[in-house]
Amino acid sequence: MKEVTRKIPKKDALGLLLGKPVYTDDLAPKNSLIVKILRSPHAFAKIKNIDTLEATNIEGIECILTYKDVPRIPVTRAGQGYPEPSPHDWYILDEYVRYVGDEVAIVAGKDEKCVDEALKKIKVEYEVFEPVLDFEKAEGHSSVIHPEKETHPMFEIGFDAQKNIAASYEMEIGSVEEELKKCDVVVSERFYTQAQAHVAFEPHSAASYIDMQGRLVILTSTQVPFHVRRIIAEAFDIPIKNIRVIKPRIGGGFGGKQAVHGEPFVAAVTLKTGKPAKIVYTRQEVFEATYSRHPMRYDITLGATKDGKLKVIDMQGLSDTGAYGEHALTTFMVAGSKTLPMYNKVDAVRFKGKVVYTNKVPAGAYRGYGAIQGNFALESAIDLLAEKLGMDPAEFRRKNMIREGETSPIFKIMGEGREGVDMVVRSCKLNECLEEGMKLINWKEKFPRKKISETKYRGVGLAIAMQGSGIANIDMGAAVLKLNDDGSFNLLVGATDLGTGSDTILAQIAAEVLNVPTEDIIVYSSDTDLTPFDVGAYASSTTYVSGNAVKRAAEKMKKLIIKEGALKLGLDESKVDFDGKYIYEINGNKKVSLKELATVLLYTENQKQLISDASYVGEESPPPFMAGFAEVEVDIETGKVKLINYVAVVDCGVTINPNLARIQVEGGLVQGIGMTLFEDVKYSPNGKLLTNNLMHYKIPSRLDIGNIIVKFVESYEPTGPFGAKSVAEIGIDTPPAAIANAIYNAVGVRIKTLPITPEKILMNLNKK
């Protein structure tokens, strides 16, 4: 392969490095009204009265909108497949405010100064209710967070607003209770994960204006331009045809932008005033009023026989979706569907639980999407079980984990919000990942611990993980290729490059098919007027789903070139081929260059625009797999953990661009390490997020992540474009369990609540 597997830099790298104006805030119309939001100081209240008169009279204020001024149509902000598995429980503005930071009023003015002043002058009287802040007490709480009758799910998701339940789910294969009786060893433990923040460097931003035809144009930092178009149409009750959504370059999303956030507010202002408007969230707003990861609790029961055969997995969970039910059911189910198939030889497996509303920052999509929460619980418990069996945890996994060519009943039963699809795992090099990782970390030498001094111990720990490649039978991506007169191609994709490098790897896929240099493929993503549909960048879908669409479109283009080339050469199609430069006679001397053909096609002979398109929806979702190994040093006098090495061995099929695949894994690992060791989330007793800035919310710095070693094993996924699977999320899943296991192996302290702070370790050491 010439173009696929080339380690070329991202197509946008130089422009970004040079600071070109490419982000939403750079591109917003210069005369945009500044939009800011008055946010609720209460965790749960009803607006009794809102007086905007004095604020409206401030010089420069263009409009102040309250719930009385905007349509009240229940929607979900979550950008997912349609019909949506998230309940329709959100309103552009509402008379209820359901968390500290919830929107009360939209203020637009000519500059920040007058808008800031107006925000202070709006007088709101609230009827304050007792908030629900403890997710373990949410179900059946006397405060009902969504008492309104309009809120509803689009289909059965186990929704029960009167009990503060956004979604619920239950499945069982075999009989957990019966099989547990046959087990020699059983472990049962409870685990908690926290509401991690995404901390994308570009804050959420959106701008809007009315074009010359009276259509609403929205420029936004989003992962899901087509979903934004649909949700805005629904929320404002305007036709989809009257909306255009443009995605410029994006400074990171990680799931936090898989939703509408600022878009409805600028749209409301533009629709009201006819003027351009923009909003750029402050860092505090990003923390307090966008999304976090769903905090979850899992009770895990595992049962095995003496010989080390895992027989039973029981996972019972509770998830906290905050004030709105975005991604509630789907993140919860992924905690099972992207962990349980790893141990596919069990006799009984159960997964059940509820997702509850609380008066806290809404939870939404975040890289890992439930899998990391489930993985922490399951992979911690697997180590506990192996220890009880007296087995090396690597050996225990090797004996029980899924292998290439095998399947799991989970694939069929658990999808995302509905049934999944039956599939055989055609590529699975988990065993190779495990073997290679053990070598790289020097497991045999280092497991379980080394004493460094009287006060310092080193330990190693591991976890295995799987993710998916898009959502089978739901996620669709499409691509269009267009031939230019110099023989270059425009590749138009709805797929959304967030900084991931997807534009680059999609170009590499097209270039490989057409046998042209990647540099001859000009990529444009994404604009709902100009690019074909794509669900967007989420669920590890772009490489696999959008990549397959690009590959098909390129194959069609190749056929078109051969067809038109044959015509030009006066030969039958079967007699010619295309090598990237020339369309040539297979057994002869006739040939025409692509450039010449492209030029004549546009200007002189048999004139036409060569254009090809293709769509792809996966019939299956081949999982990438990995094994993660942590080596930590624990200081027993302070509880501090030093992460010395993290080894990640990944099977994501063929890496389209090995460098970009590597940084995807590295980035995922660092976020996983952050969730494991640093990123603590604290609320005040009345429900205000205290860790709402980068001073109090600590993401890891370069000094905190030690030595990261990423390796890809050789693997080929037959259904993927050139053998590729997706790689965006898999990197994040293993650090919580691998590091927790390593700490346990080092000092015998088992932390079951993330993050694992020095404080938790020391306090547990003190108890010993």
Place this chain on the structure above:
Amino acid sequence: MIKNYFRPKTIDELSELKLKTKGYLFSGGTDLFVKLRAGTIDTDTVIDTKYLNSRKIEITGNKLFIPINATYSELRMFIKQNNVNNMLENIVKTIGSPMIRNRGTPVGNISNASPAGDFVLASYLFNAQVIIEPTSRKLPVKNFIKGPGKIDLRENEFVYGIELEILNDYKFYFEKVGRRNAMIISIASLGLLLKEKDNKIKDIRIAFGSVAPYILRDENLEKSLIGETINEELFKHIAIEYQKLSSPITDVRATKEYRKSLVHNLVIKAYNNLFEKVVKE
């Protein structure tokens, strides 16, 4: 919002401006602008001290003088070049990030009087004298700092510089426990200076950050240790005594219980490290 900006060149000019405008002094701005943005300081006037004709970092007799506007990075350079009070390097290098150290100043840190201030801790350990102008007052840092954020300074006065003792032949241990390894505010920190003779304590100075409303240092306790034989028993005694003296709080970074444990353990840790009970990496 800032409406007035001044650049005084002389001590008297600065003093008059401060008295007249009640403006905030601005050197690096690493703390001031964070507070302005957060709304914890509300002023329309800043007085930029960087144009003041002042002395440079210098050694005078057995004192190290650090003037207003001298940055952490400049101090580090000076220490290295002049081979003086090298122990300070261990503290200064943990402060903020390279960008912060290029702008932030020791004098600013002392004037903020935060119990978590890393340079405040250093100044306690080195018996700093705070030099105040235009009154030419000079007082020990422990008297200058009156509580969290509270300092002994009149409206016309400003801190012109600080003088640290120059210490030789001391063993030194510093550790700052934070939520991560860089750009942190300490959960607890310990600085310990020790001079020994024949395995007995000749002089000892112990200071803790973030475990009381002020930097915790007890000179009477230190005096009582002089002449004692250095061993683990003695350090256990010190650890327990300081644990009693500490009065930490629970905040967003850690609980008071954890901080109490750290006070004890950091003393033991200092002993283990200074007397090579720990294998060095």
